[in-house]
Amino acid sequence: xxxxxxxxxxxALGNGASFAxxxxxxxxxxxxxxxxxxTRKSLASRLKGAGIRAFADGAWAFAQTTNLTRKxxxxxxxxxxRLAVATKDHVAEDFIIDGPTFEARTxxxxxxxxxxxxxxxxxxxxxxxxxxxRDFDDRIVNTRTVYGDLSSSVYVANSLGxxxxxxxxxxxxxxxxxxxxxxxxxxxxxxxxxxxxxxAMESEAAETVGTRAARQxxxxxxxxxxxxxxxxxxxxxxxxxxxxxxxxxxxxxxDNWPAHTTVLEDKVGKRVGPEHLNLSDDPTLKxxxxxxxxxxxxxxxxxxxxxxxxxxxxxxxxxxxxxxLDMEPNxxxxxQSFMYEPLxxxxxxxxxxxxxxxxxxxxxxxEGILLCSFNYGYTDPSRGxxxxxxxxxxxxxxxxxxxxxxxxxxxxxxxxxxxxVDAVANDFRMDAGTCGKSGQSVPxxxxxxxxxxxxxxxxxI
Amino acid sequence: MREKLLSIGEKAIEDVEKLGAxxxxxxxxxxxxxxxxxxxxxxxxxxxxTDGGCGIRTIIDNAVGFAYVTTLQSKDIAEAVERSVALxxxxxxxxxxxxxxxxxxxxxxVKGLFDPKMESxxxxxxxxxxxxxxxxxxxxxxxxxxxxxxxxxxxxxxxxIVNSLGVSGSSKTSFGYLYISPTIKEPNEQTxxxxxxxxxxxxxxxxxxxxxxxxxxxRGNLGARTIEGxxxxxxxxxxxxxxxxxGGFSGAVNAEEVQYGRSYISDAIGEQIGSGILSIxxxxxxxxxxxxxxxxxxxxxxxRTDVLEAGxxxxxxxxxxTANKDAVDNTGNASRASYAGLPSIATSNLVxxxxxxxxxxxxxQIDRGILCRQTGDRPNMTTGDLSAMIMEGxxxxxxxxxxxxxxxxxxxxxxxxxxxxxxxGNDTRVTVGAITPSILIESGKVTSG
Numbered sequence: 014x015x016x017x018x019x020x021x022x023x024x025a026l027g028n029g030a031s032f033a034x035x036x037x038x039x040x041x042x043x044x045x046x047x048x049x050x051x052t053r054k055s056l057a058s059r060l061k062g063a064g065i066r067a068f069a070d071g072a073w074a075f076a077q078t079t080n081l082t083r084k085x086x087x088x089x090x091x092x093x094x095r096l097a098v099a100t101k102d103h104v105a106e107d108f109i110i111d112g113p114t115f116e117a118r119t120x121x122x123x124x125x126x127x128x129x130x131x132x133x134x135x136x137x138x139x140x141x142x143x144x145x146x147r148d149f150d151d152r153i154v155n156t157r158t159v160y161g162d163l164s165s166s167v168y169v170a171n172s173l174g175x176x177x178x179x180x181x182x183x184x185x186x187x188x189x190x191x192x193x194x195x196x197x198x199x200x201x202x203x204x205x206x207x208x209x210x211x212x213a214m215e216s217e218a219a220e221t222v223g224t225r226a227a228r229q230x231x232x233x234x235x236x237x238x239x240x241x242x243x244x245x246x247x248x249x250x251x252x253x254x255x256x257x258x259x260x261x262x263x264x265x266x267x268d269n270w271p272a273h274t275t276v277l278e279d280k281v282g283k284r285v286g287p288e289h290l291n292l293s294d295d296p297t298l299k300x301x302x303x304x305x306x307x308x309x310x311x312x313x314x315x316x317x318x319x320x321x322x323x324x325x326x327x328x329x330x331x332x333x334x335x336x337x338l339d340m341e342p343n344x345x346x347x348x349q350s351f352m353y354e355p356l357x358x359x360x361x362x363x364x365x366x367x368x369x370x371x372x373x374x375x376x377x378x379x380e381g382i383l384l385c386s387f388n389y390g391y392t393d394p395s396r397g398x399x400x401x402x403x404x405x406x407x408x409x410x411x412x413x414x415x416x417x418x419x420x421x422x423x424x425x426x427x428x429x430x431x432x433x434v435d436a437v438a439n440d441f442r443m444d445a446g447t448c449g450k451s452g453q454s455v456p457x458x459x460x461x462x463x464x465x466x467x468x469x470x471x472x473x474i
Numbered sequence: 475m476r477e478k479l480l481s482i483g484e485k486a487i488e489d490v491e492k493l494g495a496x497x498x499x500x501x502x503x504x505x506x507x508x509x510x511x512x513x514x515x516x517x518x519x520x521x522x523x524t525d526g527g528c529g530i531r532t533i534i535d536n537a538v539g540f541a542y543v544t545t546l547q548s549k550d551i552a553e554a555v556e557r558s559v560a561l562x563x564x565x566x567x568x569x570x571x572x573x574x575x576x577x578x579x580x581x582x583x584v585k586g587l588f589d590p591k592m593e594s595x596x597x598x599x600x601x602x603x604x605x606x607x608x609x610x611x612x613x614x615x616x617x618x619x620x621x622x623x624x625x626x627x628x629x630x631x632x633x634x635i636v637n638s639l640g641v642s643g644s645s646k647t648s649f650g651y652l653y654i655s656p657t658i659k660e661p662n663e664q665t666x667x668x669x670x671x672x673x674x675x676x677x678x679x680x681x682x683x684x685x686x687x688x689x690x691x692x693r694g695n696l697g698a699r700t701i702e703g704x705x706x707x708x709x710x711x712x713x714x715x716x717x718x719x720x721g722g723f724s725g726a727v728n729a730e731e732v733q734y735g736r737s738y739i740s741d742a743i744g745e746q747i748g749s750g751i752l753s754i755x756x757x758x759x760x761x762x763x764x765x766x767x768x769x770x771x772x773x774x775x776x777x778r779t780d781v782l783e784a785g786x787x788x789x790x791x792x793x794x795x796t797a798n799k800d801a802v803d804n805t806g807n808a809s810r811a812s813y814a815g816l817p818s819i820a821t822s823n824l825v826x827x828x829x830x831x832x833x834x835x836x837x838x839q840i841d842r843g844i845l846c847r848q849t850g851d852r853p854n855m856t857t858g859d860l861s862a863m864i865m866e867g868x869x870x871x872x873x874x875x876x877x878x879x880x881x882x883x884x885x886x887x888x889x890x891x892x893x894x895x896x897x898x899g900n901d902t903r904v905t906v907g908a909i910t911p912s913i914l915i916e917s918g919k920v921t922s923g
Contacts, residue, residue, distance in 0.1 A: 045565075048734060052565035054816055057541040057557040059550065073519035079526070079545040096520050096597065103601050105516030132564035140566065155734040191736045191856055200736065200856040238859055241703065241885055241921030272513045273621035274657050276664050352525065352544075391850045393865060395657040395666040396695070398880065400851070400863035420854050422861035424883050470700075470923040472861035472883030 014178075017086045018170040021065050024090025026172055029098040030067035032110040033090065034171035036309055037063045037081070038351035042163045043127065045135055047143045049156055052136070064351040067094040068110050072101035073333075075354045106271075112332045112342045114174040115313050119306045121180045123210035127162040130211045135160060138186075138214060145223030146190040150231050154198075155191040158223065160184075162211070167351075169311035177311040183207075183302060183456055184214050185445060188226035194234045199419070201230035202388075202404065206302045206445030206456065213300070232417060233405060239418035241473030245381035245409075246423060246466045247374060250442035252384050252403050254459030256423075256466075257292050258362050258448070259390040260399045260430050261285075265319050265327075266345075266357040266450075267334035269394055276397035276427050280325045286431030289367055292320040294329060296344065296360035302445045303360035303457040307344065310355050314344030319362075320431070329357040349453040356451060364461030367437025371463045374438050376412035378465060383407045383414060384421055386444075392427070400424040422472035430466060438463035475504055476644040478546075479634030482528060486551055487638050490532050493559045497533040497574050498638045499772065502526075502546065503813050505631030508597065510604050512624035512654075515612060517601060529813040532558040533574070537565035540816050572798035575774040576639040582776060586762030589675040592648035593630045600626055603681050604652065610685030611656045615693065624654040628676065641773035649764065652679040656692045665698065665878075667691035667866060668848075672904060674762050691847065691866065698880035700922040701869050707843035707896070708884055708915040709836055709870070712903045714846045720824055720907020721852040722860060722888055723754070727781055727789075728819045729796035731855065738858030738888055739787065748785035748892035751829065752913075756781055756791060758806060758822030764904065765822035772808040772817050779805045781824075785892070793819050826910035829898035833912045836899055838873040844920060845870055846884065858888035879922065886918040894918075 018035045025033035039061050046054035062079040063086065074097035078089040143158040165181040185206035192199050203226035205219040213219065248256055269275035277285070295316040296304050308314055310332050317327050328334070329345035334357055346355035375383060383406050390401025402422045408415040443460025483500035490498040504526040511519045528551050529542035539561030541554040604626040611622050627650070634644040655668035669688035671679045710718060731737040739747065758776035760766050767776050772794050780788040792800070793808035796819065809820035837845065844867055851862035864882045868875045886894075899912035 047566065050566065051568045051570075052537060053568070055539050055561040055565045056816065057539075057554070057561055058543065058814065059553065060544045061550065062544060072517065075519065075521035075523075077523055077525075079547075092522070096522060099597055100510070100517055100520045100601070103517035103605065105514065132560055136564050136566070155736055157734075157736075191734070193735060198735065198738070198740075198856050200854070238885075241861075241883065241919050243921075243923040272623055273659065274623060274655075274666070352523070354519070354521065388854070393666070395655070395664065396865075397664060398863070398865070400883070402851075402861065420857065420859050420861060422851070422863065422883055422885075424863040424881055426881060468923075470881050470883060470921050472863070472885050472921050474859050474861065474885040474887055474919060 014168045015176060017081060017083050018168065020083045021086040021090035022170065022172050024087040025067040025094040028091045028094035030069050030094040032068040032172050033066065034310060035063055035065045036348065036351050037168045038165060040163060040165040042161065043135065044161045045139045046159045047139045050143055060350055062351045065089050065093050066354060067097040069097040070101040071104040071107040072097050074100060077352050108337050110332055110336050112173065112312065112335060115307065115311055116176050117307065118178045121182050123182055125211035127164055127211055142186060142188055142223040146188050146227040149224060149227030152192045152194050152231060152234065153190050153227055154193045157189040159187040169309060171311060175311035177307045179305065179307050182210055184211060186214060186219050186222050188223045190227050190230045192230040192234055197234055199230050199233035201226050201233060203229065204445055208300050208302055208304050233419055236405060236417040236419040238474040239421045239471060242471060243468055244471045245378055246469055246471065247378055247381060247383045247409065248464055249385040250440060250460050250462055251386050251444040253364055253461040253464050254362065254443060255387045255390050255401050257364050257461060258359060258459045259392045259401050260425060260427055261292060262294065262359045262362045263392045264394040264427050265329055267328040267330045267338060268357050270334065271337050274395040276394065277325060283325060284323050285325045286320060286323045286434060288323045289437055290320055290323045290431060290434055291365035293318055293365060294359050294362045298361050301361045301458050308346045309348040310346040312342045312344040312346065317343050329359065331355055331357045347455050349455055353453045356453065358450065358455055359448060359457055361443065361458040363443060363459065364437065364464060366439050366441050366462040369436050369438040371438045371440055374436055374463055374465060375409055375414060378409050379412050381409040382471060383409055388420065394427065397427040399427060423469055425469050433466045433468060434464055435467050436465040475632050476634060476646060479504065479632060480636055480642060480644055482546060483634055483636035486530055486555055487636060489555045490530060490559060491638060495532045495534050495559060499531040499574050501529045501635050501813050503631055503633040505629055507627060507629035508600060509625060509627040510601055512604055512608055512622060514621045515608060520597060527813040528554060530554050530558040531816065532562040534562040536567040536569065536571045537562050539565060542814050570799045571795065574637050574639055575641055575772050575794045577641055579775055581643060581768040582759055584759050584766050584768050587647045587674055587766060589648045591676045592628050592650060595628060595676055600628060603679060607652060607654045607681035607685035610682045611654055611689040614686055614689035615656060615658060619659045620656050622654060622656045627651045635773040637773060643769045643773045645768060648674050650676055650679050652681060652684055654684055654688045656688055658692050658696065660696065663696060665692060665695040667695055672764050672906065674764065695866055695878045698878040700881050701879065703921045705917050706920055707840050708918045709840065709843065709845045710913045710915065711845060711847040712901065712910050712912060713905055714849050715826065715910045715913050716905035716907035717849055717852060718860065719826060720905065724821045724824050725855050727791055729790040729792045729800065730819055732790055733796060733799060736856055738856060742787045745787055746785050747787050747889060748782055749895035750785045751898055752782060752785055752892060752895045753827040754782040755779065755825045756807065756821050757825050760823050763823040767822065770806040770808040771810040774804055774806045774808060776806045776822065791819050791821065793817055824908040826908055828900045828902045828911045831897055831899050833899050833901045836897055836912055836914045837870055837875060840870045840873060843870045844879065845875065853888045860888055861885045882920065882922040884918045884920050891915055
């Protein structure tokens with residue numbers, strides 16, 4: 014692998030590039046989807062190829078190839094360098110790509126590799142989870158269960174001397190049942206996703222995901238749509254993680270700085286929230302879905318303290334953004350696959366716990382709304398706005414959890430919302446997710462403790 | 475290349491049949507694309523991508539297996555053949571599976587799907603196109619501090635579908651996308667907007683107009699304020715209709731979702747579910763349409779389907795599986811983004827039939843309400859409840875646009891939204907999700923604060 018990577022890099026450097034890098038990937042996936050006990054999808058794939066980037070005087074060029082011969086790699090390296098050189102006439106700013114180099118070969122400690130588990134065993138597992146949801150209650154009219162596993166090996170090299178090999182292994186199980194009572198229809202979604210081998214699907218959380226999703230969808234049958242208005246909101250750990258991710262995490266991705274597309278541009282080192290607020294992004298956590306030892310540029314990853322004691326402390330960097338902003342690279346460049354260029358991205362993103370007891374936090378809120386779990390969220394860092402939707406919640410009445418509500422949306426401004434977080438609880442939990450940016454999806458985790466935001470607009474019907 | 479794709483498919487079918495399959499389908503595609511990204515008003519990067527691969531669907535005793543590989547090399551395809559068969563053997567048989575599509579009628583001729591310029595345009599000319607959009611936006615905002623992001627993507631793809639029942643189709647299509655987003659930085663406010671064009675033809679990308687519209691909307695977004703909420707009329711501009719109807723209605727008339735009871739629309743064929751002035755068609759035969767095609771992703775001939783006719787639900791969108799299950803005609807809406815997936819169901823070109831009024835006419839009818847130009851939200855597809863953030867929009871009072879909005883959401887159930895369509899504009903444009911004009915909704919719940 015080293016020799017074909019070098020062929021590409023030499024091909025690029027010989028044709029006008031001042032920097033070149035390459036990612037060679039070999040990934041195998043299996044997806045099994047069952048609905049009402051029937052296999053609706055059983056899918057296997059192999060992704061095999063290389064993505065090559067060249068840099069010349071401020072211009073990048075990228076190309077990918079599945080021709081992994083020495084000759085194919087050299088030719089792609091040459092072509093991509095020529096494209097960078099042809100592009101540089103339109104570039105405004107010249108800069109240099111520099112950074113530390115790494116040489117490493119890391120392997121993952123997996124007890125049960127996916128390839129050692131038969132398709133029949135995986136199918137049985139999915140069938141079991143699907144039946145769990147279906148057998149929970151007669152009002153469940155449709156079940157949908159999806160199992161996915163992905164095992165990857167990636168080799169990254171660059172012209173500065175980095176040469177890194179790493180592996181990934183990600184299993185996930187999802188249960189999404191639908192329930193019906195009269196004309197009232199509801200759906201729910203629960204998943205367990207970690208970094209590890211098939212043994213991770215034998216955990217209690219994974220083995221009970223069908224029951225837990227079914228319980229939630231039945232509960233939702235007696236929920237009501239929330240009335241729109243301005244509320245004091247208590248977020249559960251999962252939703253808090255989504256808030257941190259959407260309302261703040263994206264805006265700290267450092268590619269927003271050269272592009273001038275974040276409302277945080279002038280805020281580095283300045284206060285963005287109350288002193289009790291700490292937000293982190295940590296790809297070094299063990300066995301989490303968003304973890305990796307080296308990023309897709311071969312930079313060693315480390316914990317990032319995005320907001321420290323209420324001050325914007327650190328950004329998420331690629332080699333380019335660290336070079337241009339004269340900051341330290343911290344291993345945040347990720348790609349969906351070899352087919353895409355690496356971008357600064359989050360990994361496992363969370364709010365650090367505070368000191369409130371959860372029950373005290375709810376009773377102290379008196380009148381408000383407790384929002385739980387999430388359907389989806391998105392953000393627009395250049396306008397500084399975000400929105401996300403809780404899958405369900407509960408009205409807080411007289412300091413107690415009351416009527417269940419569903420599909421509650423919350424919108425806000427990146428620069429306002431953190432200052433409204435006035436209480437952070439002492440619990441902690443994270444949930445598996447997938448984050449999209451510029452057409453690329455990467456696995457991640459979001460979480461934190463329960464926390465309260467004062468006076469935010471909540472959408473209703 | 476098309477011949478090669480078909481022969482790869484024929485060979486793979488033979489190999490799968492040798493392993494004991496009842497039916498087999500092979501989808502191959504090869505695409506080339508070129509893109510340029512602009513950051514802070516200048517070109518930042520260019521990329522040239524080629525993507526070829528093969529997806530194999532195998533049916534054994536009513537159980538389906540699927541495998542794909544991201545190359546067109548025979549040894550990789552041989553592995554996919556084996557994995558596809560192994561998955562079919564391990565799967566739980568589906569009693570509702572009847573058959574893959576067989577050869578039926580001839581494929582219709584659909585014009586304007588391939589522009590040779592998309593293949594021959596130089597990287598220099600592509601750069602000029604995107605920079606023309608950037609320059610147009612900057613010129614219109616020359617009194618402001620502005621950072622423009624933009625992207626142009628020009629792609630040509632060829633695909634081949636063959637199955638063991640004799641289906642054999644191939645096509646070559648082109649696709650162009652030009653996107654621009656200016657961000658304006660004021661001392662106490664930062665705002666942005668975006669605009670795009672998508673087309674089969676390079677000549678339609680119209681960079682100057684795209685740049686000018688994005689600039690005008692970004693300027694209009696300055697001075698955003700909250701308003702007093704309540705029930706009020708909501709005017710959805712085409713890009714908002716694209717998300718709300720293009721995403722939120724087309725997903726609900728997906729026959730698979732309806733059959734599983736997961737859609738907010740159920741068993742309503744022939745019933746009045748929308749306003750009498752709302753008609754929606756799925757038209758795969760539209761000349762030059764970005765979703766047009768002679769055959770769908772299973773090789774079934776394309777057609778034009780009335781989905782909603784004067785508010786009455788006429789048809790769901792089907793692929794071969796759901797049509798067989800309901801014993802109705804296949805509408806040819808099998809869809810797959812590439813070789814890398816099983817066919818699902820999606821619209822081809824979702825067309826909202828235009829009315830006669832301009833967007834200005836519609837605004838002039840609103841005493842107190844909002845204009846939503848962009849939102850990223852879609853409804854809960856099971857309950858139909860929609861709670862949407864107004865990403866870009868304005869407050870309307872006395873028939874005039876007053877100021878742009880921030881921290882504002884609107885909420886409505888989709889069945890109410892369809893029913894409360896009070897007027898349909900004539901400002902039709904092509905968006906990612908639909909070909910549509912503006913739509914005026916009589917009343918929805920607005921929350922702001």
